[in-house]
Amino acid sequence: MALSDLVSVERNEEGIAAVLGILKLQLDERFQTGQAIREQHAHTTTYIPTQAPDGVAFCETTEEVQAVVRACAAHHVPVIAFGVGTSLEGHVNAPGGGISVDLSRMNRILAVNAEDLDCRIEPGVTREQLNQYLRDTGLFFPIDPGANATLGGMAATRASGTNAVRYGTMRENVLSLTAVMADGEAVTTGKRARKSSAGYDLTRLLVGSEGTLGIITELTLKLQGIPQAISGGVCPFPTLEAASRAVIQTIQMGIPVARIELVNALQMRAMKAYSKLDYPESPCLFLEFHGSDAGVAEQAETFGMIAEENGGGPFLWTTVAEERTKLWKARHDAYWASLTLRPGAKGLSTDVCVPISRLAECVAATEADIAEMGLIAPIVGHAGDGNFHVLALMNPNDAGEVALVERFVARLNVRAIAMEGTCTGEHGIGQGKAGFLRAEHGRGVDVMRQIKHALDPLNIMNPGKILPASANPPH
Amino acid sequence: MALSDLVSVERNEEGIAAVLGILKLQLDERFQTGQAIREQHAHTTTYIPTQAPDGVAFCETTEEVQAVVRACAAHHVPVIAFGVGTSLEGHVNAPGGGISVDLSRMNRILAVNAEDLDCRIEPGVTREQLNQYLRDTGLFFPIDPGANATLGGMAATRASGTNAVRYGTMRENVLSLTAVMADGEAVTTGKRARKSSAGYDLTRLLVGSEGTLGIITELTLKLQGIPQAISGGVCPFPTLEAASRAVIQTIQMGIPVARIELVNALQMRAMKAYSKLDYPESPCLFLEFHGSDAGVAEQAETFGMIAEENGGGPFLWTTVAEERTKLWKARHDAYWASLTLRPGAKGLSTDVCVPISRLAECVAATEADIAEMGLIAPIVGHAGDGNFHVLALMNPNDAGEVALVERFVARLNVRAIAMEGTCTGEHGIGQGKAGFLRAEHGRGVDVMRQIKHALDPLNIMNPGKILPASANPPH
Numbered sequence: 050m051a052l053s054d055l056v057s058v059e060r061n062e063e064g065i066a067a068v069l070g071i072l073k074l075q076l077d078e079r080f081q082t083g084q085a086i087r088e089q090h091a092h093t094t095t096y097i098p099t100q101a102p103d104g105v106a107f108c109e110t111t112e113e114v115q116a117v118v119r120a121c122a123a124h125h126v127p128v129i130a131f132g133v134g135t136s137l138e139g140h141v142n143a144p145g146g147g148i149s150v151d152l153s154r155m156n157r158i159l160a161v162n163a164e165d166l167d168c169r170i171e172p173g174v175t176r177e178q179l180n181q182y183l184r185d186t187g188l189f190f191p192i193d194p195g196a197n198a199t200l201g202g203m204a205a206t207r208a209s210g211t212n213a214v215r216y217g218t219m220r221e222n223v224l225s226l227t228a229v230m231a232d233g234e235a236v237t238t239g240k241r242a243r244k245s246s247a248g249y250d251l252t253r254l255l256v257g258s259e260g261t262l263g264i265i266t267e268l269t270l271k272l273q274g275i276p277q278a279i280s281g282g283v284c285p286f287p288t289l290e291a292a293s294r295a296v297i298q299t300i301q302m303g304i305p306v307a308r309i310e311l312v313n314a315l316q317m318r319a320m321k322a323y324s325k326l327d328y329p330e331s332p333c334l335f336l337e338f339h340g341s342d343a344g345v346a347e348q349a350e351t352f353g354m355i356a357e358e359n360g361g362g363p364f365l366w367t368t369v370a371e372e373r374t375k376l377w378k379a380r381h382d383a384y385w386a387s388l389t390l391r392p393g394a395k396g397l398s399t400d401v402c403v404p405i406s407r408l409a410e411c412v413a414a415t416e417a418d419i420a421e422m423g424l425i426a427p428i429v430g431h432a433g434d435g436n437f438h439v440l441a442l443m444n445p446n447d448a449g450e451v452a453l454v455e456r457f458v459a460r461l462n463v464r465a466i467a468m469e470g471t472c473t474g475e476h477g478i479g480q481g482k483a484g485f486l487r488a489e490h491g492r493g494v495d496v497m498r499q500i501k502h503a504l505d506p507l508n509i510m511n512p513g514k515i516l517p518a519s520a521n522p523p524h
Numbered sequence: 525m526a527l528s529d530l531v532s533v534e535r536n537e538e539g540i541a542a543v544l545g546i547l548k549l550q551l552d553e554r555f556q557t558g559q560a561i562r563e564q565h566a567h568t569t570t571y572i573p574t575q576a577p578d579g580v581a582f583c584e585t586t587e588e589v590q591a592v593v594r595a596c597a598a599h600h601v602p603v604i605a606f607g608v609g610t611s612l613e614g615h616v617n618a619p620g621g622g623i624s625v626d627l628s629r630m631n632r633i634l635a636v637n638a639e640d641l642d643c644r645i646e647p648g649v650t651r652e653q654l655n656q657y658l659r660d661t662g663l664f665f666p667i668d669p670g671a672n673a674t675l676g677g678m679a680a681t682r683a684s685g686t687n688a689v690r691y692g693t694m695r696e697n698v699l700s701l702t703a704v705m706a707d708g709e710a711v712t713t714g715k716r717a718r719k720s721s722a723g724y725d726l727t728r729l730l731v732g733s734e735g736t737l738g739i740i741t742e743l744t745l746k747l748q749g750i751p752q753a754i755s756g757g758v759c760p761f762p763t764l765e766a767a768s769r770a771v772i773q774t775i776q777m778g779i780p781v782a783r784i785e786l787v788n789a790l791q792m793r794a795m796k797a798y799s800k801l802d803y804p805e806s807p808c809l810f811l812e813f814h815g816s817d818a819g820v821a822e823q824a825e826t827f828g829m830i831a832e833e834n835g836g837g838p839f840l841w842t843t844v845a846e847e848r849t850k851l852w853k854a855r856h857d858a859y860w861a862s863l864t865l866r867p868g869a870k871g872l873s874t875d876v877c878v879p880i881s882r883l884a885e886c887v888a889a890t891e892a893d894i895a896e897m898g899l900i901a902p903i904v905g906h907a908g909d910g911n912f913h914v915l916a917l918m919n920p921n922d923a924g925e926v927a928l929v930e931r932f933v934a935r936l937n938v939r940a941i942a943m944e945g946t947c948t949g950e951h952g953i954g955q956g957k958a959g960f961l962r963a964e965h966g967r968g969v970d971v972m973r974q975i976k977h978a979l980d981p982l983n984i985m986n987p988g989k990i991l992p993a994s995a996n997p998p999h
Contacts, residue, residue: 165880234970236967237966238968241879241944242944243877243879243910244693246732246951246953247957247965248964248969249729249990250695251971253728254728257723274775303751347819404718434719435718469715470716472722473720474717489715489722490723491711497724500979502978504975516723
């Protein structure tokens with residue numbers, strides 16, 4: 050993606066000035082326009098340039114979000130939802146200025162229904178906060194994207210992470226939500242039944258819509274019982290192909306693996322040095338199993354046999370929490386370990402997802418591309434889903450390097466789509482991947498535009514995100 | 525629902541005449557207008573009146589469906605998708621006439637990707653046909669709504685059934701689909717990656733849209749590995765509450781139960797007489813567990829303990845296929861057994877779904893309502909999801925009885941919604957439940973209308989379904 054590919058949004062200076070005045074009156078100290086705060090509320094996690102909003106509204110209720118959206122709608126001014134800003138594709142940038150709605154103060158846990166394994170929360174609750182709160186109930190919320198993101202942001206980007214292979218993504222784990230739509234009305238998309246055939250699936254339409262259709266102000270989430278036992282371990286393989294075959298057989302056999310992470314040789318090298326552990330420098334799988342005491346032992350043993358049949362092993366595993374933590378430590382430290390491969394560099398994390406039969410081929414082709422382009426870029430993947438991340442180490446101030454990494458990411462996206470995959474498994478489109486949506490979805494993009502135009506005719510909800518620039522206006 | 529509540533759709537006689545001529549020329553013998561065939565393609569499964577289309581197009585390709593939709597769009601004529609007609613809420617009726625698109629001849633299995641646990645099929649493939657085809661691959665498609673429905677129809681109504689508690693509904697099991705939209709364009713909603721964060725979730729928007737947004741002409745479905753072992757059995761309980769507590773504890777403990785069916789006392793009485801088996805006449809749970817040999821035994825044993833703690837039991841279970849079939853036979857014959865409770869009557873099947881903490885209360889209140897209204901209406905439920913069915917036995921030619929059952933269904937829907945549930949867990953809205961959509965979704969109905977209007981501005985795609993009649997046109 051060249052920076053020139055970012056979808057541009059025209060600034061409406063007059064409208065912005067009017068809204069700044071209105072919100073200062075309405076929210077007083079909770080409306081901020083200082084440069085530092087504005088820049089903190091723009092994109093800050095990658096080389097995508099920071100495009101700050103004109104003001105930040107720290108809302109505390111759905112009604113306040115409605116008031117902000119109504120003011121912005123009246124004056125045709127962009128509204129951008131903000132959680133804690135950990136998104137990776139420019140989701141929170143304000144290319145046409147406008148108002149950032151900071152939801153981090155809406156962080157109350159409203160209800161935990163233990164018998165129904167669900168809870169109702171405000172969008173600013175983070176996943177760590179929720180799991181801390183749930184600790185004594187025997188329940189937990191499984192989705193873990195790495196960062197301690199807000200659950201509203203995770204829903205908006207359809208986030209997932211290491212244990213999606215067992216528990217699904219935000220798509221499967223949001224039971225219903227409340228969103229403030231572009232006209233300022235609040236809509237609740239469902240009740241608490243585990244399933245429903247009643248009408249269009251507005252929950253799934255809003256999950257993953259990245260704030261472009263509405264701002265999520267409440268969520269009802271599915272919870273899981275904390276497993277009785279957990280086993281976990283690490284298993285080296287001679288090649289990516291061998292590791293990948295073991296993953297496929299594990300899934301085919303119906304082993305309910307909770308995590309199955311692929312780490313490539315370069316990443317293992319970095320981890321070995323960083324964590325000072327005796328790992329091999331070949332592709333490895335890190336695994337975790339959840340279930341009964343007997344179940345997690347059986348799962349681990351069965352996987353060990355699959356690994357051996359594929360030339361892998363030894364599979365070192367344990368059910369003892371401290372030992373498991375030690376075995377997994379390197380995986381948890383992967384990001385920090387990676388940075389040591391090129392001290393001073395910044396890591397650009399990108400993700401794609403392919404059918405698991407194509408995973409080894411896609412990772413291998415990507416490794417070849419990295420070598421050919423002279424990049425340093427380790428790979429870790431959520432192998433059970435065919436989802437993997439490349440962390441390209443770069444100097445973001447070197448325009449040539451930025452351009453090189455952009456070419457690399459573009460080729461990666463095109464490669465994944467050509468293998469019947471997607472240009473993003475869990476990061477979202479934002480600004481960074483808007484240029485690839487047409488290649489992936491074809492005429493589906495026009496249907497997305499029709500929906501966007503119907504629900505947000507003024508294009509005030511997080512404009513410039515998801516939908517690529519188009520010569521033709523939506524009809 | 526009174527019959528007067530059916531959403532009316534005005535007939536466009538001139539347009540219909542034009543389209544009849546066009547399609548006869550285009551499809552020749554594959555376009556039929558005889559009364560018998562037309563009536564077979566309308567709703568025939570309940571007392572909702574049969575509203576026949578004006579012609580039936582037996583399409584064989586996506587391109588043919590596109591041609592039919594384009595002809596209908598050009599002349600503002602309704603198009604109604606048809607699989608095998610097993611839906612229960614009037615989905616296939618033609619209240620304003622128009623063309624039924626019969627997809628049963630589009631029944632090819634296009635690809636099975638065993639390594640990726642997915643397959644690509646045409647919409648007329650039935651679930652039994654697919655599982656027959658998959659038999660030698662070690663894979664199966666889990667969703668079983670009872671009827672041997674087409675998978676296109678199952679996707680369109682967001683169907684599920686007994687094992688949704690483990691494997692999810694059509695919502696979770698459609699990876700992507702191709703649909704012919706109201707303008708005749710074919711849109712494919714995704715590729716084969718297990719997860720994606722790329723843009724709006726058009727797959728989930730079309731799943732459950734009942735042909736009102738597009739006609740599904742191809743599906744990519746997730747498959748499952750056939751479990752190594754299955755155990756199953758039956759367990760009586762003294763009360764609905766006790767059974768329900770056992771269900772809740774089973775789910776909370778994370779036992780991956782594959783089926784957990786609640787059968788009420790009246791239904792047990794009918795089954796006992798019909799199947800000539802020694803069942804108690806008290807609420808029972810029928811269970812099935814999938815996993816490894818050791819796993820399914822452990823799951824059954826753990827459930828047995830939970831049942832005992834709740835005053836239930838004995839839990840008779842087995843891993844031997846023939847014995848399991850015998851234990852489950854009564855559950856499989858439940859429908860036929862029910863009919864013996866009132867020979868000559870017709871059964872009206874309706875469904876609702878509530879949070880499982882409210883299941884016992886909702887079933888008990890429904891039983892009380894049945895007694896008070898003097899109905900004969902046994903109950904079976906997919907207890908793990910909080911979903912249950914009532915089969916009201918009635919004489920559909922007795923207007924007074926029909927009115928009574930309509931009142932009963934209305935009260936059931938309102939009760940489920942008041943308990944934070946839904947007026948339909950798996951049957952869909954169609955015509956029969958359109959009157960309850962507003963009570964369940966509030967302003968969400970307006971958002972649904974906006975989407976419907978944006979994607980089908982002429983209202984030709986299965987008009988009169990899902991969305992309730994409105995004094996105000998969609999804006």
